[in-house]
Amino acid sequence: MAYRREDIERVRDATDLVELVAEVTKVRRSGRSVMAVCPFHQEKTPSMSVDAARGLYHCFGCGKSGDLFRFIQDTQAVDFSDAVELLARRSGVTLHEDAEASQRRDRRQILVDATTLAVGFFHDSLKTGSDAGGARGYLRSRGYDGTVVDRFAIGYSPPHGEALVGYLRRRKVPEDVMVTAGLAVRARTGKVFDRFRGRVMFPIYDVRGDAVGFGARLLEGGEGPKYLNSPETPIYHKSSLLYGLNWAKSEIVRGGHSVVVEGYTDVIGLHLAGMPVAVATCGTALGEEHLDLLRRFSEKVVLMFDADEAGTNASLRGFERSVPGDLDLRVAVLPQGRDPADVVAAGETDLLRAAIDASSPLLQFRLERLLEGFTLSEPEARGRAVRAAAEVVARHPDAVARHEYAVLVSRRTGVELEVVVKSIEAAVSGQQKTRPAAPRGAQPLQGVEKAERELLRLMLANDPGVRRHDLSGVFSRDDHRAAHELLVPVLAALDPGVPPDLGSLLGDDDSEVAVMLRGLAFLESPLSSADEVVRKVQVGALERRIEEVRRQVESLSPQSEAYTDGFEELIALERRRRQLASQE
Numbered sequence: 001m002a003y004r005r006e007d008i009e010r011v012r013d014a015t016d017l018v019e020l021v022a023e024v025t026k027v028r029r030s031g032r033s034v035m036a037v038c039p040f041h042q043e044k045t046p047s048m049s050v051d052a053a054r055g056l057y058h059c060f061g062c063g064k065s066g067d068l069f070r071f072i073q074d075t076q077a078v079d080f081s082d083a084v085e086l087l088a089r090r091s092g093v094t095l096h097e098d099a100e101a102s103q104r105r106d107r108r109q110i111l112v113d114a115t116t117l118a119v120g121f122f123h124d125s126l127k128t129g130s131d132a133g134g135a136r137g138y139l140r141s142r143g144y145d146g147t148v149v150d151r152f153a154i155g156y157s158p159p160h161g162e163a164l165v166g167y168l169r170r171r172k173v174p175e176d177v178m179v180t181a182g183l184a185v186r187a188r189t190g191k192v193f194d195r196f197r198g199r200v201m202f203p204i205y206d207v208r209g210d211a212v213g214f215g216a217r218l219l220e221g222g223e224g225p226k227y228l229n230s231p232e233t234p235i236y237h238k239s240s241l242l243y244g245l246n247w248a249k250s251e252i253v254r255g256g257h258s259v260v261v262e263g264y265t266d267v268i269g270l271h272l273a274g275m276p277v278a279v280a281t282c283g284t285a286l287g288e289e290h291l292d293l294l295r296r297f298s299e300k301v302v303l304m305f306d307a308d309e310a311g312t313n314a315s316l317r318g319f320e321r322s323v324p325g326d327l328d329l330r331v332a333v334l335p336q337g338r339d340p341a342d343v344v345a346a347g348e349t350d351l352l353r354a355a356i357d358a359s360s361p362l363l364q365f366r367l368e369r370l371l372e373g374f375t376l377s378e379p380e381a382r383g384r385a386v387r388a389a390a391e392v393v394a395r396h397p398d399a400v401a402r403h404e405y406a407v408l409v410s411r412r413t414g415v416e417l418e419v420v421v422k423s424i425e426a427a428v429s430g431q432q433k434t435r436p437a438a439p440r441g442a443q444p445l446q447g448v449e450k451a452e453r454e455l456l457r458l459m460l461a462n463d464p465g466v467r468r469h470d471l472s473g474v475f476s477r478d479d480h481r482a483a484h485e486l487l488v489p490v491l492a493a494l495d496p497g498v499p500p501d502l503g504s505l506l507g508d509d510d511s512e513v514a515v516m517l518r519g520l521a522f523l524e525s526p527l528s529s530a531d532e533v534v535r536k537v538q539v540g541a542l543e544r545r546i547e548e549v550r551r552q553v554e555s556l557s558p559q560s561e562a563y564t565d566g567f568e569e570l571i572a573l574e575r576r577r578r579q580l581a582s583q584e
């Protein structure tokens with residue numbers, strides 16, 4: 001259930017965060033500041049600061065932070081609305097339902113429920129299906145017994161195309177839901193069929209533990225790609241999903257690090273080996289969103305590769321630039337040709353621990369690989385090696401760390417430290433000159449662009465306040481314009497306030513715009529007032545137009561007619577901008 005914003009704020013005002021924290025852990029007050037022993041990681045001396053005035057807490061040990069609702073969610077393992085209900089009871093605030101927000105949540109829940117039914121169906125098919133012998137044999141060959149199969153809810157999708165569809169139909173799941181959840185595909189004839197057939201099914205859960213999709217492995221003799229994953233859906237976003245994180249997150253916080261491996265069976269292998277801190281991406285390369293997600297639980301992230309992959313893994317290369325300074329990204333290398341699943345199956349779990357213990361920072365790892373490529377006995381090669389290494393080291397944001405790496409390069413190459421340091425300094429200033437501006441998508445949006453996103457969110461809710469305005473031409477970004485153009489005809493066919501059916505609108509469209517819209521639709525934060533957001537966006541559009549006209553006018557001769565026209569337009573635009581801005 002979703003509740004009205006005002007009620008939630010009343011609960012917030014009525015609750016003393018310090019009191020709340022003190023109920024579960026030791027709190028020490030000194031003057032105005034309050035420190036608590038962090039309940040999220042093991043410690044004796046308090047490192048969690050509680051700011052009662054702002055209603056926030058932050059742990060300097062493990063990095064956990066949030067407000068009262070987040071605190072309850074994390075200490076009691078409940079979701080947001082449970083936390084609101086619990087605190088409302090505690091403070092005597094009466095809650096009222098927010099019907100619109102509930103509807104959005106319900107849409108998500110319907111897809112999660114259908115996926116959960118599929119998990120159960122595949123699991124039963126594996127255990128009891130007469131056609132699942134091959135799948136059971138494969139799992140036995142991996143060393144998985146019934147306990148493992150149950151623990152990871154592993155399943156089997158029967159090979160004929162209507163097993164799951166038939167089951168879901170009997171459970172009254174509409175066909176559109178099956179298709180939107182990525183469980184079924186619709187043929188040209190309109191008939192729906194199972195997406196996954198004759199495969200071993202690994203259910204994929206989001207960080208909260210909701211079933212959102214599948215990784216499906218081909219069996220010997222089957223056809224198609226070895227692994228088939230769920231398509232992008234409103235609940236399955238591969239760029240921000242990590243297989244295993246739902247099981248691993250608390251141990252990652254406790255143990256202080258996560259391990260990223262390549263595949264589902266590697267994750268399971270590490271869990272079985274007593275290292276339940278492993279996660280894997282789901283059919284995509286590790287990206288910044290994955291790292292952001294992991295960083296919420298621990299800043300130390302170990303990437304585990306076998307020696308071959310690590311040597312050639314080009315995907316590592318992109319990270320040095322993007323990894324934020326507070327992320328300790330390390331590389332652990334397994335012997336050539338071995339992956340974690342094999343190592344565990346062979347009973348050599350010590351090898352995994354040794355590799356993690358011997359892991360080195362990503363940059364150091366890259367440097368060592370780089371230097372291996374040079375014949376360091378030759379003076380020219382040493383020169384080239386130092387210059388190449390300097391380019392890599394120069395990307396590190398911290399000067400102290402750069403110096404440490406200079407020492408390493410000097411030692412490896414035999415080139416004097418002073419020379420290496422100079423070379424790095426030259427590379428740093430060279431990179432500063434040539435460094436392009438950060439890509440737009442990588443940073444949180446600000447100002448007008450942020451308001452445009454919010455406006456799209458209002459459109460997704462078909463907010464009546466937005467429909468009053470003509471918004472053609474007000475968006476500054478191509479993706480926002482495209483989203484607006486997509487939504488306008490859809491909304492025109494609906495009564496104001498009735499949100500469009502995103503499932504049928506976007507289907508399994510994988511485009512950037514579709515992904516953005518789905519992300520926006522599932523944002524939980526309350527919507528801003530339509531008039532306010534529209535005004536901000538319009539002011540932004542006016543400012544861009546003013547700038548454009550001003551540039552035109554400046555390039556014209558003051559005697560020309562165009563100059564006068566432009567000048568008049570400029571004055572009219574300025575007047576309009578002032579009017580809009582004064583409504584603030």
Ligand SMILES: [Zn+2]
Nearest residue numbers: 038041059062
């Ligand atoms: Zn902590």
